[in-house]
Amino acid sequence: MATTPTRDGPPPTATDDDLAAMYDDPRFVDLKRRLFRFVVPATVGFFAWYVLYVLMSAYARDFMGTVLFGNINVALVFGVLQFISTFGIAWAYSRYAAREYDPRAKELHDEIHYGGNAR
Amino acid sequence: MNLLAQADTTGRTLTFTLFVVMVAATIVITVWARRHTRDATDFHSGGRGFRPWQNGFAIASDYMSAASFLGIAGVIALSGYDGFLYSIGFLVAWLIALLLVAELLRNSGRFTMADVLSFRMRQRPVRTAAAVSTMSVSIFYLIAQMVGAGALIALLLGIQEGETFLGMDAATAKIAGIVLVGLLMIFYVALGGMKGTTWVQIVQACVLLGGAALLALLVLADYGFNLSNLLGDAAEASGAGAAFLEPGQRFGAEVAGDATATMWNKLNFISLAMALVFGTAGLPHILIRFYTVPDSRAARKSVNWGIGLIGTFYLLTLVLGFGAAAIVGAEAITAQNPAGNTAAPQLAEAVGSNIGGSTVGSILLALIASAAFAAILSTVAGLVIASSSSLAHDLYNSVIRRGAASDREEVVFAKFAAIGVGVVAIILAIFAQTLNVAFLVALAFAVAASANLPTLLLSLFWKRFNTAGAVAGIYGGLISAIGLVVFSPVFSGNPGSLLGEGVDIAWFPMSNPGLVSIPLGLVCAVVGTLTSSESRPDRFATLQVRALTGAGSERAVKH
Numbered sequence: 001m002a003t004t005p006t007r008d009g010p011p012p013t014a015t016d017d018d019l020a021a022m023y024d025d026p027r028f029v030d031l032k033r034r035l036f037r038f039v040v041p042a043t044v045g046f047f048a049w050y051v052l053y054v055l056m057s058a059y060a061r062d063f064m065g066t067v068l069f070g071n072i073n074v075a076l077v078f079g080v081l082q083f084i085s086t087f088g089i090a091w092a093y094s095r096y097a098a099r100e101y102d103p104r105a106k107e108l109h110d111e112i113h114y115g116g117n118a119r
Numbered sequence: 120m121n122l123l124a125q126a127d128t129t130g131r132t133l134t135f136t137l138f139v140v141m142v143a144a145t146i147v148i149t150v151w152a153r154r155h156t157r158d159a160t161d162f163h164s165g166g167r168g169f170r171p172w173q174n175g176f177a178i179a180s181d182y183m184s185a186a187s188f189l190g191i192a193g194v195i196a197l198s199g200y201d202g203f204l205y206s207i208g209f210l211v212a213w214l215i216a217l218l219l220v221a222e223l224l225r226n227s228g229r230f231t232m233a234d235v236l237s238f239r240m241r242q243r244p245v246r247t248a249a250a251v252s253t254m255s256v257s258i259f260y261l262i263a264q265m266v267g268a269g270a271l272i273a274l275l276l277g278i279q280e281g282e283t284f285l286g287m288d289a290a291t292a293k294i295a296g297i298v299l300v301g302l303l304m305i306f307y308v309a310l311g312g313m314k315g316t317t318w319v320q321i322v323q324a325c326v327l328l329g330g331a332a333l334l335a336l337l338v339l340a341d342y343g344f345n346l347s348n349l350l351g352d353a354a355e356a357s358g359a360g361a362a363f364l365e366p367g368q369r370f371g372a373e374v375a376g377d378a379t380a381t382m383w384n385k386l387n388f389i390s391l392a393m394a395l396v397f398g399t400a401g402l403p404h405i406l407i408r409f410y411t412v413p414d415s416r417a418a419r420k421s422v423n424w425g426i427g428l429i430g431t432f433y434l435l436t437l438v439l440g441f442g443a444a445a446i447v448g449a450e451a452i453t454a455q456n457p458a459g460n461t462a463a464p465q466l467a468e469a470v471g472s473n474i475g476g477s478t479v480g481s482i483l484l485a486l487i488a489s490a491a492f493a494a495i496l497s498t499v500a501g502l503v504i505a506s507s508s509s510l511a512h513d514l515y516n517s518v519i520r521r522g523a524a525s526d527r528e529e530v531v532f533a534k535f536a537a538i539g540v541g542v543v544a545i546i547l548a549i550f551a552q553t554l555n556v557a558f559l560v561a562l563a564f565a566v567a568a569s570a571n572l573p574t575l576l577l578s579l580f581w582k583r584f585n586t587a588g589a590v591a592g593i594y595g596g597l598i599s600a601i602g603l604v605v606f607s608p609v610f611s612g613n614p615g616s617l618l619g620e621g622v623d624i625a626w627f628p629m630s631n632p633g634l635v636s637i638p639l640g641l642v643c644a645v646v647g648t649l650t651s652s653e654s655r656p657d658r659f660a661t662l663q664v665r666a667l668t669g670a671g672s673e674r675a676v677k678h
Contacts, residue, residue, distance in 0.1 A: 014671045016661045022668070023660035031667060039218045047396070050211050054392040057204060057366035058385045065365040070347030071354065075200055075365050082207045083430050089214055090426050094419065102416060105668045112670035 011113040018112050031104050038096050042089055049085060053078055130468075130481030131276055131284060137489045141326060142303065145319045145496070149307050152315030159526040160676050162533055163230035163508045164410040165313035167675040171417045173321055175424020178408050180320035180493075181501035182209075182399075182425070183327060183432055184260075185267045185460075186560045188494045191433070192466075193459025195440020197449055199353070199363035201370050202440050204388075206433035208395030213429065215572070216400040217422045222415035223579050223666040224406060229673050232406045232571065233513045236578050236593075239658030240586040242522070246513040248593040252570045253403040253509040255597060256563045257502045258544065260404075263559035264502070265297050265548035267460070268495045272296030274461050276488075297548045304499040305541035308507060309534045316500045317411060323493035328432060330490030334463070334483065335435040337470050338442035349438070352445035363444070387629040391561060394633030398564030401571030404505035413675040439463050446470065458557065464488055503544075507537035554617055558609045558630060562600065565633045569596030569640035577644055579666060582659045584648050591647025596640025603632035 022028050056064055056078070064075035156162055169177070184190075187209060195202030228234035233249035273292040276284055287295060307316050342349045350364055357363040367373065371388035374380040399405060409418045443452060443462035446469050455461045464487050471483030511533035516524040524532070574592040577584045604610065611618045612625035629635075665671045 016658075016671070019664040019671050020657050020660040022664045022670070028664060028667070032663075035667065043215070043218050046211065046214050050207075050392075050396060053207070054204075054389055058371045058388055061365055061367050065361065067361070071350040071361075071364060072347055073361075073364055076203075076350075079200075079203050079207055080434075082211055083434065086211050086214060086426060087430060090217055090423050093218060094423055097416075097419065108664075108668045109670045112664070112668065 011110075014112045022108060022112055025108075027104065027108060031101070031108060034100050034104065038093060038100075042093060046085065046089055050082065053082055130477075130484060133481050134276060134485040134488045137485045138492055141323075141489055141493065144322060145303075145307065148318045148322065149311035149315040152311035152318060156312040156314050158676070159230070159512075159529050159533075160673070161314055162312035162530045163407070163504075163512060164673075165317050167411060167413055167673065169317060169411045169417075169421075171412060171420035172424050173317065174408060174412050174417070174421035175428060176324040177317045177320040177411070177501075178405065178421060178425035179428035179432065180324035180327070180497035181404055181408060182429055182498075183324070183494055184264055184498035184560075185271065185491055185495045186263065187433075188327065188331070188436065189267075189271070189460045189463055189491055190458075190557075190560075192436045192440045192443060192463040193452070193456075193461070194369065195437065196443035196447070196452055196462035196466075197459040198369035199357060199359065199441075199444070200366050201368050203437055204366060204370060204392070205395070206436060208392050209399070210426070210430050210433055212396045212399035213422065213426045215397065216405065217419065217426065219576060219579075220400045220406070221409045221418045221422045224575075225409045225412065225415045225418040226669045226672040227579070227662055227666040228410065230407065230410060230512045231509050232403050232575065233509065233517075236574055236589055237517075238578065238662045239655050240578075240589055241653075243518045245586055245589045245593075246517045248590050250509045250513040250518075252566065252593050252597050253513075254506055254540075255601070256401075256403060256566050256571070257506040257540075258547070259559045259566070260402075260563040261499055261502050261540075261544040262548050262551050263556050263563070264495055264499050265300055265544060266551050266554075266556050268300040268492075268499075269293035269295075269297040269548065269552060270456075271460065271491060271495070272299070274456060274464075293552060294549055297552070298545055300495060300499060301541050301545035301548070303496055304503045305538050307496075307500045308503045308537040308541075312530075312533075313407075313411060313504055313508075316504050319500060320497040323497040324428065326493040327490045327497075328428065328435075330486050331432060331435045331439065331463075334467050334470065334487060335438040335442070337474070337483075338438055338446070338466070341442075341446070341470065341473070346438075349441055349445060353441040356445050356448050358449075383628040386634060387631050390629050390631035390634035393637060394561060394565040394568045394631055397568035397572050397633070397637055399567070401567035401575065402563070403509065403567075403571070404501040407505050407508060408501075410673070414672070415669050436463075439466060442466050442470075446473075464491065499544075503537050503540055506540045507533045510536040510540070555615060558604070561631055562604055565600045565604075565631065565636060566597055568633055569600045569636040570594075571596070573637070573641040573644050577648075579662070581648075582656060583654060584644070585651050585653040585655070587651035587653065588644045588648030592640055592644025595643025595647070596636060599639040599643075600632045600636040603627045603636055604630070607632070 066074045191202045191205050224235055233246045236249050237245040273289050307319050354360055354363040371385040412418050412421055443466040447465045452459050452462045464484055467483040467487035468480045472480035511529050515532045516529045570593045574589050606625055606627045607630050608625050609630045610616055612623040614620050
């Protein structure tokens, strides 16, 4: 199958068994590992960072009230940093996924739907 | 006499006119969308053809409720920094949706949260449980929004005790406001389905963000774009001084000489913070938005749009809240509304009047009032479509008809379900009007965090997870979250309680159950799983390959 005319229309249906068969494929195991490699540390990291912020807001109020300049204190800067880290992680994840994840996921997707030689 | 009442009849008519223009525009959109809604995929998921930015705006619109616009601005205006704690929890929570939920849900589900939960389980018990929890979250949230809407419309139109507008006194105006919001949300959903609702939400997000951005800009311009001066003025005007800019004015209050009370106050604050961060990715009306885009990459991009818009919006509310504290002042705000919900509109009027007299003040007030109205309408519409989809797809088609209902039957049922949910919400909101229902939003987040998120994540990632685990997890989380609130000070035991001081069944010391109910929901799910021998590794393999590669996932419809 050198050409795949069906690609313009909806892809051929894949059965549940077709999907399950991919589960033990080393490329799927690799795909999963690539996803977890980013998602797990990012989740643990942002959550720890958020919990630190919450705990400091509850128990380290003197420190949070430290004035840095003018009327800007640590609490405000810490809060704004939570915004920045959220934006940053979202941006980093999109970059990572586009580079490391999407091409591989698409390869497996196409193989399941169009068969092994359909490239 | 108060600030809004001074905005004479001209201002009131202006506000009213802007409301009418916005509502007319959304009605046109809905009628248009109705012509383009043919099958169940159109109705539940808007044909899955939305672009990421469109879905991002709709996500933001779903999420930015009156509670987050007027509520957070009000909390900041009255209690300072602590309002910001809310915004941060609400925003950071989106990382869970982005990293763990959005893409996998888009790939593996079809119309509802239950599609993913029940993928490798016995359909009927799991879908029933998911529908029950979807309805609980949505109804709690709906009542809170609608009661707020009634009070707000009366306030924003400036109708006070003893005054009338279009022949309505304040009490009638509140009920009229609830009924109007209810009828509009039914109209959007029953006629326009997800396609109409999404476009309405996109327009409303623009109104809300535009209004908030303009006002924040004017406030900052007033201070020569020097945030520090603004904060200084706010702190001084509040009377609390530097403490106004630090955490602790409202949450986790320290009670002098009572270490136990202090401890519970702080744990209660942490409990709220946990419900906020884990709740978002379990809210049914947020989850079903991921089905409206063509694939998982578009779902990811739309969450990024949502994060950008929502984050910007919360930074704006920070300026609005401190601006209201500095320019309007706590006394004038509490005179109008003790909870501070009118801080942003009052700020609009004050800033406008400073710039160009009462006419500009009225125009800005009308604009912010419309923005608030947009915030309410878009959130309630999202909640109604989530409820009606779950009732039609999960309860009616899968449980009652055992999957035998046609597309057409499911859509017709969904439309009637939207009307039913809307009518029930209107009636409950009218009865709940005089009660203090502010806790319901936090409760909705706590239920979503305790019942929905743990089961959702376990079904995507834990091979052994099964029907008994999913059912135990949902009901365990749901019952523990609601149960703990019933036995908390929210319900009884002090003058501000729902049942008043006379009844005292409060043995649970925190008004936010999350710290206990989230782990409890998770434990129920795990223990439930282990008590049953059901295990379907083949279905798990199918689910995970589908979730991660998108193979076999639902496609966009081409008409």
